[in-house]
Amino acid sequence: xxxxxxxxxxxxxxxxxxxxxxxxxxxxxxxxxxxxxxxxxxxxxxxxxxxxxxxxxxxxxxxxxxxxxxxxxxxxxxxxxxxxxxxxxxxxxxxxxxxxxxxxxxxxxxxxxxxxxxxxxxxxxxxxxxxxxxxxxxxxxxxxxxxxxxxxxxxxxxxxxxxxxxxxxxxxxxxxxxxxxxxxxxxxxxxxxxxxxxxxxxxxxxxxxxxxxxxxxxxxxxxxxxxxxxxxxxxxxxxxxxxxxxxxxxxxxxxxxxxxxxxxxxxxxxxxxxxxxxxxxxxxxxxxxxxxxxxxxxxxxxxxxxxxxxxxxxx
Amino acid sequence: xxxxxxxxxxxxxxxxxxxxxxxxxxxxxxxxxxxxxxxxxxxxxxxxxxxxxxxxxxxxxxxxxxxxxxxxxxxxxxxxxxxxxxxxxxxxxxxxxxxxxxxxxxxxxxxxxxxxxxxxxxxxxxxxxxxxxxxxxxxxxxxxxxxxxxxxxxxxxxxxxxxxxxxxxxxxxxxxxxxxxxxxxxxxxxxxxxxxxxxxxxxxxxxxxxxxxxxxxxxxxxxxxxxxxxxxxxxxxxxxxxxxxxxxxxxxxxxxxxxxxxxxxxxxxxxxxxxxxxxxxxxxxxxxxxx
Numbered sequence: 075x076x077x078x079x080x081x082x083x084x085x086x087x088x089x090x091x092x093x094x095x096x097x098x099x100x101x102x103x104x105x106x107x108x109x110x111x112x113x114x115x116x117x118x119x120x121x122x123x124x125x126x127x128x129x130x131x132x133x134x135x136x137x138x139x140x141x142x143x144x145x146x147x148x149x150x151x152x153x154x155x156x157x158x159x160x161x162x163x164x165x166x167x168x169x170x171x172x173x174x175x176x177x178x179x180x181x182x183x184x185x186x187x188x189x190x191x192x193x194x195x196x197x198x199x200x201x202x203x204x205x206x207x208x209x210x211x212x213x214x215x216x217x218x219x220x221x222x223x224x225x226x227x228x229x230x231x232x233x234x235x236x237x238x239x240x241x242x243x244x245x246x247x248x249x250x251x252x253x254x255x256x257x258x259x260x261x262x263x264x265x266x267x268x269x270x271x272x273x274x275x276x277x278x279x280x281x282x283x284x285x286x287x288x289x290x291x292x293x294x295x296x297x298x299x300x301x302x303x304x305x306x307x308x309x310x311x312x313x314x315x316x317x318x319x320x321x322x323x324x325x326x327x328x329x330x331x332x333x334x335x336x337x338x339x340x341x342x343x344x345x346x347x348x349x350x351x352x353x354x355x356x357x358x359x360x361x362x363x364x365x366x367x368x369x370x371x372x373x374x375x376x377x378x379x380x381x382x383x384x385x386x387x388x389x
Numbered sequence: 390x391x392x393x394x395x396x397x398x399x400x401x402x403x404x405x406x407x408x409x410x411x412x413x414x415x416x417x418x419x420x421x422x423x424x425x426x427x428x429x430x431x432x433x434x435x436x437x438x439x440x441x442x443x444x445x446x447x448x449x450x451x452x453x454x455x456x457x458x459x460x461x462x463x464x465x466x467x468x469x470x471x472x473x474x475x476x477x478x479x480x481x482x483x484x485x486x487x488x489x490x491x492x493x494x495x496x497x498x499x500x501x502x503x504x505x506x507x508x509x510x511x512x513x514x515x516x517x518x519x520x521x522x523x524x525x526x527x528x529x530x531x532x533x534x535x536x537x538x539x540x541x542x543x544x545x546x547x548x549x550x551x552x553x554x555x556x557x558x559x560x561x562x563x564x565x566x567x568x569x570x571x572x573x574x575x576x577x578x579x580x581x582x583x584x585x586x587x588x589x590x591x592x593x594x595x596x597x598x599x600x601x602x603x604x605x606x607x608x609x610x611x612x613x614x615x616x617x618x619x620x621x622x623x624x625x626x627x628x629x630x631x632x633x634x635x636x637x638x639x640x641x642x643x644x645x646x647x648x649x650x651x652x653x654x655x656x657x658x659x660x661x662x663x664x665x666x667x668x669x670x671x672x673x674x675x676x677x678x679x680x
Contacts, residue, residue, distance in 0.1 A: 126513050128675040148407070148515045156513035162506035166421060178413045180514045181404035190400065197397065209505075223510060228400030256397045 077104040080231060080263045081125065085134030088117075088124050095120045097287040098134060103265075105280030105294070107257045110267040111375060112284035118267045119159060121284065122233050126156060138231065152181060155224030159235040159267075161216055163208040169195055169219050170204040173226050180227035187226070194222040198252060214245035221252065232256070235267045246273075253277045275371040283378040290378035298374065306364060308337040308350070313359035321353045410516060414524030415531060422494050422532070431493065432532070435486045439540035442479050446471055446544060450551040471548050473639045476563050480541050481635065484574050487533045488603065494532065495582025496595035498525045499673070504590050512675040522583070522669055529579035538571035566638035574631055577658050578603075580665035581627075587672035603628055620649040623657070630657035 081103040088096040096117045110118045123129050125136055127147035136143045138150045164172050170191050177187030195204040198218040203211070208219055217237065224232055237253065238246045254277060257264055268274050274281055275295070283290040310318065319337065323329060329339035341347070347364070354361050422428050449471055469475065502508050511521055545564050549557030557564075581602055589595040606625050613622030623629045633654040636643040 123676060126675070128509075128512065148517075151513060152404075152515040154513065156509070158506060158509050158513075160506050162510050164507045164510070165501045165505050171417075175413065175417055176510060176514070178405075179410060179511060179516050181407070181410065182400065183403065183405055186400075186402055225397060227514075228398060230399065259397045261397065261399045 077106065079104045079137075080108070080139065081265070082137040083134070084136065086121075086124065086131055086136050087133040088120055088129055089132040090129075094132075095287050096124065096131075099289055101282065101289055101292050103280065103282060103292070105263070105278065106260070107253070107264040107266060107278045107280075109274030109278035109281040109295075110265055110284065111269070111271070111274055111281055112290070113269070113379070115286075116284040117287040118284055119235060120287075122156075122235060122265065122267060125150075126154065126233070127151065153230040155227065155229035155232040157220045157224040157232070157234045157237055159239060162220060163216065165207075165209050167208060168205050169200060169208050169211070169222070172208050172219070173222050176223040177226040182227055190226050190228070191222075194226045195219075197225070198222045199248065213240050214242065217241060217245070217249065221249070225256070229262065231263045231265070233265050233267070236269070237266065238268070238270060238273050250276055271371050271375060281371065281374065283375060285379060291374060293374060295371065298371075304341045306339050306341065306347070306350075306366060308339065308361055309363035310335050310337065310354065311360045311362050313354070314357045315359055318354055318357045318359045321357070322350065325349060325353075407515060411520040411524040411527065414521070415527040418494075418498065418525070418528040419531075421497075422528075428493055431489070432536075435483070435490070435536040436540070438479055438482050438486075439536075439544060442475075442540075442544050443547065445469060445475075446548050446551065471552075473560075473563050473566070473641060476541065476545065476567060477635060477639045477641070479544070480537060480567055480571060483537045483541070484571070484631075486536055487575060487578055490532055490536070491529060491578045491582040492596050492599055494529060495579075495599065496586050496589070496592040498528060499583055499586040499669075500590045500592070500595065503587065503672070508673065509675040518670070518673050522666075522673055525583055526579055529582060530575055533575045533579065534571070537575065538568050541567040541571065562638075562640055566635070566640075570631075570635050570638045573634060573658055577627055577631070577661050577665075580662050580669070584665035584668040584672075587669055620653070623649040624653060624660075625657075627657060627661050630654040630661075634658065 079102050081101075083099040083101045083103075086096055086099040087094065099121070110121065112118050120129065124131055125138060125143055127143060127150070131144065139153065141150050143150060164175060167175070170188075173191035173194055174184075174187045177190055178184055182190060192201075192204065195201055198221050200215060200218050200222065203215060208216065211219060217239070221234075221237065224234070234253065238249050241249060250273060253264065253266065256262055257277065264277070266274060266277055279296050280292070280294050282292045315335070319329065319331065322337075322339065325345050326342045327339050327345060328342075329337055331337050350364075351361060353359075423432075449469070502511070508521070512518065542564060545560075545567060546557070549560070582599055585595050585598045585602070589598050607628045610622035610624070610626035610629065613625070614620060623633075629649075630653070633643050633649065633651070637651055637654075
């Protein structure tokens with residue numbers, strides 16, 4: 075069963091001072107965790123801000139869970155959590171008071187907001203530091219505090235704008251683990267905007283690539299990964315290699331040889347890896363190396379960056 | 390999402406009514422300002438004038454009792470009558486304390502949120518820019534009301550109660566002047582303080598800017614009037630406009646130097662508020678768009 079639509083972009087266009095930033099985007103996003111990729115200036119943050127209602131669309135609109143961003147902005151924001159890219163906090167407050175304030179502003183009663191503030195801070199790993207003022211936190215802790223404020227009111231959709239920015243490897247791992255964990259609860263959809271392909275690849279099941287304010291590509295990473303499992307690279311040694319390649323070809327496998335012993339092939343439906351091993355064994359050919367195609371997201375991204383976008387990025 | 394469980398869970402409970410949420414900001418801000426001992430001491434001192442007024446009204450009606458203690462203060466009764474001038478002087482004094490309060494509290498209201506990108510956090514929630522400004526404004530309005538028209542009206546009713554004989558009915562204008570004059574001053578001071586806080590991030594500079602708007606501009610206006618032999622300069626002076634308004638509201642003749650028409654005084658006050666609101670609307674945004 076396909077996921078329900080989370081965000082629907084309908085000819086969304088945003089201009090700043092006559093300069094087009096988003097150029098008539100059309101897409102229907104439905105993944106549990108959607109990666110938003112693109113080079114600097116592609117319009118990732120503008121897209122998030124427009125959906126949040128910070129910038130009015132010049133033309134078109136967008137719908138979040140079926141609600142229009144122009145007419146039902148308040149109802150949409152009530153269901154959203156937002157973790158901004160830059161440092162963002164209320165100064166002079168302890169973390170627990172800051173998160174409580176954010177909970178109350180989202181509509182939680184005071185006592186429930188306090189309770190959830192403690193819970194959110196423990197959840198992100200700031201439990202022991204919750205009575206410290208946020209401005210005294212390290213960069214990694216501030217990122218976690220920003221995540222806590224985005225979670226405190228239990229939103230249905232969370233926007234994470236560059237959540238691993240400036241984090242050391244340990245902190246980055248912790249942040250990605252949290253995002254995984256939140257996603258796996260199945261109670262929330264996540265939009266993860268990042269320029270780091272690895273972050274998106276590790277967390278997301280769908281990816282939307284923006285380029286120059288248009289949609290360069292929108293694809294399902296899971297399907298891509300499944301597809302990639304049909305792409306193999308083999309290295310063989312010994313035996314009757316010519317007979318082996320002929321037998322493999324006879325199975326209907328598309329293949330290309332690189333050198334004498336390296337073969338790249340695409341398995342068709344109905345042909346499995348064990349069939350290759352069987353054919354190799356029959357011909358006393360050793361399969362020394364077998365690998366699946368990797369770096370799928372990098373390929374998708376690079377291909378999207380090379381392709382000229384036609385039709386205003388309609389998906 | 391209990392602490393011991395440490396997992397994410399959506400909130401399914403009741404929500405507060407949206408109209409009530411702008412009260413959250415004044416509640417938090419009030420706690421912040423009263424954390425300062427200096428401010429708490431200043432706020433306490435702000436009640437000295439109303440207390441002195443209360444004492445004077447009481448004595449005014451109980452001089453006979455003091456006579457029993459061999460204190461003859463009948464001259465005091467004649468020297469300090471409880472009339473429009475008495476209330477006006479009191480409210481004027483309190484208004485200057487309001488200004489000091491704006492100097493103390495105002496610069497810390499919006500600037501820190503802008504400096505630390507806090508506005509994006511507020512405005513990404515079901516909370517509008519209007520509610521944000523209203524919330525911040527309420528901080529100043531409530532604090533200032535507590536030292537101006539609220540004690541002013543309490544004294545007015547106390548005097549009416551002790552005087553009896555239809556005094557309240559005959560002097561309703563004084564009550565209205567206390568209420569309307571205080572609100573006009575509170576609004577203009579609060580809005581200008583907020584607008585400055587939104588544009589000037591450094592507290593000392595914000596304080597100096599507030600002084601410039603209220604005093605240096607008034608001085609410049611006087612100089613302009615003297616040099617050009619006109620009253621148009623008063624249009625720049627919020628303090629002069631307010632002085633004029635108080636005179637009119639309390640039914641007293643304006644000072645001779647205030648020859649501007651009444652509409653000009655109202656215009657200055659309303660234009661000051663409108664300009665401050667416009668400046669706030671330009672600045673109170675989740676993100677600044679560089680065009």
